[in-house]
Amino acid sequence: MPRAVREQQMMDAAVQTFGQRGYQAASMDDIAELAGVSKPLVYLYLNSKEDLFTACIRREAKALLTAVAAAVDARLPADEQLWAGLLAFFTHTAEHPDGWAVLNRQARTHGEPFASEAAQMRDEIVAYVGTLIGAAAKETHRATHRDPELAERDVAGLSQALVGAAESLAGWANETPGMTAWESAATLMNFAWAGLGNLMKHERWSPR
């Protein structure tokens, strides 16, 4: 078996163990056993528990960002882009609850260097969301000819709000039995796109 394949198996086992038991309680013995390899091989390939955890954070963050970016088609209208991105986000976090627990909980709650690693990945996601909101605002600006454009700081603040809302909702959804990715995405889409004011009047956004 090629080294790269075996490494991925070890990391699959590590993500599952870290996600379910937490960083402190997870042992390299558990991870090696779950991966079906010897503990020395895990150390040989991935060096230490700290390095293995960092590698897991990076892999899971990249997988999540890739899944969201792949779902968003820049040629679609802004609301359809947001909907596609949210649906991809909640689908990915629902299908990879251990990976999401590593990113959203474990990576942030065990000090450095993991917290910085998680913060850096989060900054990338916020910047990506900012690009989408900025592009959508420009498009609306062109279509409506209304001034002024959304200011850069507005866009930055809105990206922070949207990412924070998505993180919070995904954490809760994964702990709420029967909550589907579609339902989570629809809740946040309506909150973010239509706003609470419209939502309470039952003026919902719905996919075309």
Place this chain on the structure above:
Amino acid sequence: MPRAVREQQMMDAAVQTFGQRGYQAASMDDIAELAGVSKPLVYLYLNSKEDLFTACIRREAKALLTAVAAAVDARLPADEQLWAGLLAFFTHTAEHPDGWAVLNRQARTHGEPFASEAAQMRDEIVAYVGTLIGAAAKETHRATHRDPELAERDVAGLSQALVGAAESLAGWANETPGMTAWESAATLMNFAWAGLGNLMKHERWSPR
């Protein structure tokens, strides 16, 4: 000086030290010096660094929740209640950046028992926000006679989204020079109440 007053001074010093240096790096020597008392007195009153940190988390969470609840007048229309609550939240977090750092960063990133303490306080805030959203939805329901009411699970999800958005935005605002509490509150009010879709068409919500 009465014990209660002295304890508050020690906790003021502790919040400042934990918030600015982080839980690990903060020493009981620093805290005692900043409070102008001897280290044995800090231990006598507050027992240990762990207990002192836990007491700080509880005090800061209670102060934040009290500030928000005091600003919200249940007799006002739903949008005015949300605006008042958000403005109080961002004003408090801007005026108490160390307390906010303790709650939003330090309490969550140093494992147990602090993470559970922070999670419990957060659950209380989410439940409080849920009560507000539920009451506002009922009021709108009565006024518009439109069915169906916002479902309980919708309300729970929206509360999670709103709290997550507020946390994220407050963390960013405190690190962004020149960002005012008013500006943060207005950004989130528009995001949450009017929605991105209206915001991009420059249909903003504004206080009456």
